[in-house]
Amino acid sequence: MTNSVLYPCDNRFRSSKLLNGIWKFKFDPNSVGESENWQLGLTDTIDMPVPGSFSDLFTTSKERDYVGDFWYERDFYMPKGWDGQNLLIRFGSLTHRAVVYCNGIKITSHEGGFLPVVADISGAIKPNEKNRLVVKLNNELSEETLPVGTTRTLKSGRKISLPYFDFYNYSGIQRNVWLLSIPVNSIQNYSTNIKLYEDYANIDYKVESDIGDINVELFDERGHKVSSTKGNNGVLKVHNPNLWKVRNAYLYTIRISLVKDNEVVDQYENKLGIRTVQVKDSQILINGEPVYLKGFGKHEDFDILGKSFNWSIVKRDFECMKWTNANCFRTSHYPYAEEWYQMADEEGFLIIDEVPAVGMMRSFQNFVDAGKGKYTRFFETSTIPQLKENHIEQVREMINRDKNHPSVFAWSMFNESETTSDAAFSYFKDIFEVARNTDPQSRPCTGALEKNSQPDTCKVYPLCDFICLNRYYGWYIDGGEAVEDAEDKFIDEMEKWKDKSLNKPFIFTEFGTDNLVSEHKLPSIMWSQEYQNEYLKMYFEIFDKYSFVQGELVWNFADFQTSQGIRRVDGNRKGIFTRERQPKDAAFLLKKRWENK
Numbered sequence: 284m285t286n287s288v289l290y291p292c293d294n295r296f297r298s299s300k301l302l303n304g305i306w307k308f309k310f311d312p313n314s315v316g317e318s319e320n321w322q323l324g325l326t327d328t329i330d331m332p333v334p335g336s337f338s339d340l341f342t343t344s345k346e347r348d349y350v351g352d353f354w355y356e357r358d359f360y361m362p363k364g365w366d367g368q369n370l371l372i373r374f375g376s377l378t379h380r381a382v383v384y385c386n387g388i389k390i391t392s393h394e395g396g397f398l399p400v401v402a403d404i405s406g407a408i409k410p411n412e413k414n415r416l417v418v419k420l421n422n423e424l425s426e427e428t429l430p431v432g433t434t435r436t437l438k439s440g441r442k443i444s445l446p447y448f449d450f451y452n453y454s455g456i457q458r459n460v461w462l463l464s465i466p467v468n469s470i471q472n473y474s475t476n477i478k479l480y481e482d483y484a485n486i487d488y489k490v491e492s493d494i495g496d497i498n499v500e501l502f503d504e505r506g507h508k509v510s511s512t513k514g515n516n517g518v519l520k521v522h523n524p525n526l527w528k529v530r531n532a533y534l535y536t537i538r539i540s541l542v543k544d545n546e547v548v549d550q551y552e553n554k555l556g557i558r559t560v561q562v563k564d565s566q567i568l569i570n571g572e573p574v575y576l577k578g579f580g581k582h583e584d585f586d587i588l589g590k591s592f593n594w595s596i597v598k599r600d601f602e603c604m605k606w607t608n609a610n611c612f613r614t615s616h617y618p619y620a621e622e623w624y625q626m627a628d629e630e631g632f633l634i635i636d637e638v639p640a641v642g643m644m645r646s647f648q649n650f651v652d653a654g655k656g657k658y659t660r661f662f663e664t665s666t667i668p669q670l671k672e673n674h675i676e677q678v679r680e681m682i683n684r685d686k687n688h689p690s691v692f693a694w695s696m697f698n699e700s701e702t703t704s705d706a707a708f709s710y711f712k713d714i715f716e717v718a719r720n721t722d723p724q725s726r727p728c729t730g731a732l733e734k735n736s737q738p739d740t741c742k743v744y745p746l747c748d749f750i751c752l753n754r755y756y757g758w759y760i761d762g763g764e765a766v767e768d769a770e771d772k773f774i775d776e777m778e779k780w781k782d783k784s785l786n787k788p789f790i791f792t793e794f795g796t797d798n799l800v801s802e803h804k805l806p807s808i809m810w811s812q813e814y815q816n817e818y819l820k821m822y823f824e825i826f827d828k829y830s831f832v833q834g835e836l837v838w839n840f841a842d843f844q845t846s847q848g849i850r851r852v853d854g855n856r857k858g859i860f861t862r863e864r865q866p867k868d869a870a871f872l873l874k875k876r877w878e879n880k
């Protein structure tokens with residue numbers, strides 16, 4: 284029995300029970316927990332919601348900005364009728380690293396804060412008694428783990444985190460926690476790959492399971508069976524398929540059954556969209572048709588909730604994105620909770636799925652340094668082998684988790700890394716290769732390039748199937764009075780890319796200005812809403828001049844929390860929406876442009 288990361292599914296064979304709610308919580312600043320046997324049970328605890336980011340619930344900075352080890356605990360009973368099954372514990376994520384104990388027994392440990400942690404607890408659980416789940420987490424940043432940053436110890440002995448990235452280091456048990464009951468002989472994983480022909484589609488599939496016979500069936504949205512076949516590997520043929528289209532999604536249901544001695548012993552169902560992805564010349568093709576990407580770089584971020592998963596925020600964000608006529612977003616700068624992808628599948632949104640490889644230029648203000656030629660020999664440091672190991676593992680885990688979502692059309696291997704050295708190239712060559720070897724659908728791979736990654740200096744862009752540029756001409760570079768120079772510099776760069784005749788699509792994965800809802804100025808000045816609109820119009824004019832520009836994802840969908848600093852006014856204010864998800868002026872500009880684009 285492997286620890287399948289398949290999203291929970293309830294049916295005759297499988298059950299799930301959410302363990303969300305109030306858990307016990309305790310900081311462990313001196314890392315004494317294990318030596319004092321905290322894994323057996325915590326004392327002197329406080330209440331803590333799960334899912335939840337702990338930071339913004341507190342009223343002192345010491346607690347909000349806490350860095351180090353911290354512990355969660357809750358008791359649970361195994362539901363009636365679950366005996367004889369395999370029991371798994373499944374965390375949507377544990378940020379950034381964790382050790383899980385059940386009844387004092389170590390069950391698993393995991394590195395990386397944005398992907399599921401699943402473990403078999405069958406051996407540790409007591410069927411008829413109260414069971415205790417204890418989780419030790421740690422949220423320190425380093426140059427060996429993703430996302431990249433460092434941890435500083437103040438004179439008082441208190442640790443603070445110094446992220447090399449521009450979002451607040453929220454942590455905790457931030458996503459759903461489930462107890463799962465799975466048959467002893469079970470289905471563990473499956474993947475699909477779609478090929479379209481004139482009047483039919485072939486869905487090549489692969490199922491990993493315990494020994495037995497596999498049946499695969501496909502149902503349309505009305506529940507009618509449209510195809511079926513047998514075997515762990517095979518092809519489902521669908522005549523005159525309803526395609527999953529951008530902003531016009533059609534979802535079939537795939538049902539996989541495991542049969543032993545003529546009896547079904549396990550069944551797994553999930554949604555399936557029939558669509559293909561291709562990069563051809565300078566276009567991105569979905570089902571063979573070119574699509575221009577319109578949308579946002581986002582964050583999982585909200586007032587009080589931090590990065591906690593919450594369905595209402597997912598719903599509101601999709602409603603706002605639909606209102607602007609967007610069709611795409613990038614999960615900057617880490618894989619989001621799985622439910623985001625489920626809604627994107629339903630709503631026909633495209634996703635660039637990003638691994639948490641952010642901060643790979645050793646800068647506390649990467650957003651400024653990214654434009655100013657800072658070079659830190661990041662890839663020539665002794666921490667690189669360990670970092671690379673973690674990076675590879677998280678690429679694998681992300682693709683394994685998200686590979687069956689029709690919404691996911693591309694993988695992003697990094698955000699704003701240093702790219703100008705041979706060392707950077709050889710590092711990323713291996714990372715891209717892992718992604719390409721892992722994805723059964725061979726989706727395009729890319730990475731978001733900062734301003735130092737220029738046509739004549741960047742060594743990494745040849746690895747990208749399409750080029751993603753983050754550019755801030757007119758904000759970090761030549762903002763305000765100098766904005767006309769910004770425009771010249773931007774056009775100059777674009778001409779250099781054009782001269783390269785790369786015959787690849789270019790997507791702008793970031794461009795934007797900070798602004799305050801309270802600021803209106805005539806003539807415009809930086810931080811006013813008028814300035815944001817003028818800046819966006821300048822960018823749109825330039826995009827429209829170059830036919831290889833095939834998408835625009837504005838930075839950012841909404842204002843979001845960051846570390847404190849002289850350039851951040853209670854966070855990053857580049858939102859097209861406020862942090863409360865109300866439109867700023869630019870939202871109306873985008874809505875109008877994207878209606879006709």
Ligand code: GCB
Pocket residue numbers: 448449450649650651653698699733753793838855857
């Ligand atoms: C960037 C980063 C992003 C920042 C953004 C900004 O280049 O990729 O994480 O938030 O700039 O607003 O400075």
